[in-house]
Amino acid sequence: MFLVAGVLVFGLPLLVSCRLDQLLTAGPAPVVNLRPDTIGVAEAKPLPVTVTAGGQVQGSVPLTFESSNPSIATIDQNGVVHGLTRGKAAITARVPGLEGVDRPAAATDTVWVVAVSVILTRPVDTLTSLNDTTCLTAAAYDKQGDSLTAPPTISKTSDPDNTLTPFGTQGCYRATKSGRSATI
Known part of the structure; x- marks a missing residue:
């Protein structure tokens, strides 16, 4: 609360008080x-x-x-x-x-x-026969080019016929049936 004091004409005291939120209007x-x-x-x-x-x-x-x-x-x-x-x-x-x-x-x-960049450490394979396998690994790097401790996850992003099945370690896939192409 603010208190304003003053003297009016004829020597009469003036005392006025108000709150800050009454003085300032919010937009x-x-x-x-x-x-x-x-x-x-x-x-x-x-x-x-x-x-x-x-x-x-x-x-x-x-x-x-x-x-x-x-x-x-x-x-x-x-x-x-x-x-x-x-x-x-x-x-x-x-x-x-x-x-x-x-x-x-x-x-x-x-x-x-x-990660700023992810690089496959093994070239991409083309699987042409039943039970063909591939294991992909990747490394992730920060902006300075330093290797990150946790490797990136490798997963299927497109496999309309479910021709690939994960097996073994992370990033490994086996062709379990004939079908269209799949993207890992």
């Missing part, structure tokens, strides 16, 4: 907009975030940021996401409100942290 409530994004391991980039109020994009709005999983991705107070290891983290951006004047606004979206 349209802000809306925080985030886009899901992908970032590489060992990479840093600004989070795509905008704040609008009354349909107009607002510049220079103070924001606070938070990561749901700081072991996967962190975010600094400038809105720059740092990818640490493969996975996903929910990032929240908040516009803090002035108590009694504005309502705070927030938005949360997912940031996927991925």
